[in-house]
């Protein structure tokens with residue numbers, strides 16, 4: 001059921017091409033005739049959610065923002081991660097205009113420059129990710145892959161938080177050396193398990209040299225835990241290349257203090273992306 005008030009009030013602010021080209025979604029997003037996705041400006045509610053410090057580290061806030069501003073994506077959890085930054089930049093452009101401020105320290109004089117980067121220019125660099133999505137291992141197993149999803153990305157963030165907590169807990173002076181060892185071991189295994197399950201999630205099917213194609217997630221995960229590091233790394237490289245957002249973040253900077261010119265990259269940090 002669509003609300004006629006909302007339909008009349010909210011119109012797309014712009015259209016954006018996706019690095020995934022709309023592939024790898026369970027439910028392909030509705031696109032324009034030019035194959036682009038409609039982006040709407042943020043609502044007051046979206047702004048509140050996105051301005052909460054670290055809100056976007058929380059998966060739910062990201063899912064909510066995408067549902068609201070890119071409603072033609074059926075389920076943001078299933079969105080390939082390479083589309084995330086492009087959609088977020090487009091939402092920012094639709095809501096706050098073209099310029100995004102970045103802090104870059106001059107390598108010559110140490111001056112902290114506040115430079116403006118054009119989000120339009122960033123988006124214009126984006127091209128479709130055409131990496132191969134399959135690999136044949138040495139023993140002739142054929143693996144088909146897809147990029148990580150946003151849900152996977154949330155798992156990855158949990159993994160990072162665990163890593164930080166691990167480092168914190170190791171410096172806890174009240175722990176005995178034995179307790180420290182146990183805690184380290186447990187967290188290490190958890191992190192390894194998450195890493196493997198992320199790759200398993202990105203495998204759509206495995207075809208052994210003889211026998212049937214396997215698509216069951218559980219069987220693939222179990223198999224993945226049993227393969228060699230060489231094979232595992234080959235698959236991981238395919239998944240990581242597929243997950244690349246193809247945004248060219250190279251930037252020619254000029255220091256406002258000493259006029260030094262240098263090439264740098266812009267660090268697009270989602271955590272403070274919508275702060276201003």
Ligand SMILES: [Zn+2]
Nearest residue numbers: 106109255258
């Ligand atoms: Zn300088």
